[in-house]
Amino acid sequence: MLIDTHTHLFVPEFDTDRREVVTRAIAEGVEKMFLPNIDIHSIDALNKLAAEFPENCFPMMGLHPCSVKENYKEELLKVENEFSKKRFYAVGEIGIDLYWDKTFVKEQEEVFITQCILASEKKLPIVIHSRNSTAVIISILKKNSHLNLSGIFHCFSGTVKQANEITGMGFYLGIGGVVTYKNSGLDKVVTEIGLENMVVETDAPYLAPVPFRGKRNEPAYILNVVKKIAEIKNIPEEEVARETTVNAEKVFGL
Numbered sequence: 001m002l003i004d005t006h007t008h009l010f011v012p013e014f015d016t017d018r019r020e021v022v023t024r025a026i027a028e029g030v031e032k033m034f035l036p037n038i039d040i041h042s043i044d045a046l047n048k049l050a051a052e053f054p055e056n057c058f059p060m061m062g063l064h065p066c067s068v069k070e071n072y073k074e075e076l077l078k079v080e081n082e083f084s085k086k087r088f089y090a091v092g093e094i095g096i097d098l099y100w101d102k103t104f105v106k107e108q109e110e111v112f113i114t115q116c117i118l119a120s121e122k123k124l125p126i127v128i129h130s131r132n133s134t135a136v137i138i139s140i141l142k143k144n145s146h147l148n149l150s151g152i153f154h155c156f157s158g159t160v161k162q163a164n165e166i167t168g169m170g171f172y173l174g175i176g177g178v179v180t181y182k183n184s185g186l187d188k189v190v191t192e193i194g195l196e197n198m199v200v201e202t203d204a205p206y207l208a209p210v211p212f213r214g215k216r217n218e219p220a221y222i223l224n225v226v227k228k229i230a231e232i233k234n235i236p237e238e239e240v241a242r243e244t245t246v247n248a249e250k251v252f253g254l
Contacts, residue, residue, distance in 0.1 A: 001030075002200070002222055003031070003199070003244070003245050004034065005251070006034060006093075006155070006203050007201070007219050011042070013216055014205065014218075022053055025218065025220045029223075030223075031055075032254075033057050034059075036154070037093065039079075043079075047059060058252065059086075059088050060088055060089055061088040061092075062115055063115065064129060065095050065129055072107050072110075089125075089253070090251075091115050092126055095130050096108045096133040097131045097132070098133045099132040112137070116147055120147035128151060128152065128171075130156075134156075134162050137153075138166065145169075154201065155178065156174055157186065163189050163192070163193050167194075172198060172199050173198050176203050178207055179232075181210065190229055190233065195240065195243040195244070196247065198243075200226060200248075202219050202222050205218070209225055210224065226241055226244070
């Protein structure tokens with residue numbers, strides 16, 4: 001069994017064949033898929049998919065940093081209200097993005113910390129978006145160590161040193177299709193970091209692994225990520241699948 005710890009199967013890119021994509025993943029052994037929310041506009045689609053496949057699709061709830069705009073307080077309130085309606089398995093996708101628009105960086109930090117507090121209160125893991133902001137987020141988490149947070153640095157792309165800092169705080173590294181890209185540098189991290197600190201993900205429909213790079217990603221392609229990790233670490237693919245599945249189960253309390 002494999003677990004895709006991060007997939008946006010509820011977005012419009014899957015509107016024409018969503019059921020087939022989920023079925024294909026299950027047939028390939030990807031029995032569980034975790035769905036990170038984006039903003040208030042994605043909530044209904046996310047909840048609908050989770051209800052349709054309750055044994056396979058598990059919802060998270062959070063406000064993505066790229067969705068933090070002028071109305072962030074309104075969006076954050078609606079996201080927080082969702083937790084009173086049903087079970088969510090993590091607070092995510094949350095974090096700070098310093099790659100795209102930096103207009104609302106202060107607000108992104110405020111929203112991130114607010115959602116970290118929410119996760120602590122709910123005793124839930126957090127799933128972190130840290131594009132170009134890994135050092136900033138590590139610093140924030142260290143300053144707020146009293147919250148006793150755990151979770152995943154989704155789509156990790158930092159250094160070995162940062163990876164060690166993150167795992168030292170009890171967080172896992174989300175490894176996806178980027179590990180298959182030539183010159184990504186992620187292979188060096190995978191070489192140095194133990195399997196006990198990793199989970200696998202697709203971030204579908206984005207960041208498809210080789211040989212599907214440039215095409216729409218989907219959970220079934222996570223097998224290519226597992227294959228690459230096994231190749232880098234010179235261990236059987238079954239070992240990678242088993243260990244990362246155990247890790248994901250620990251993170252999400254399965």
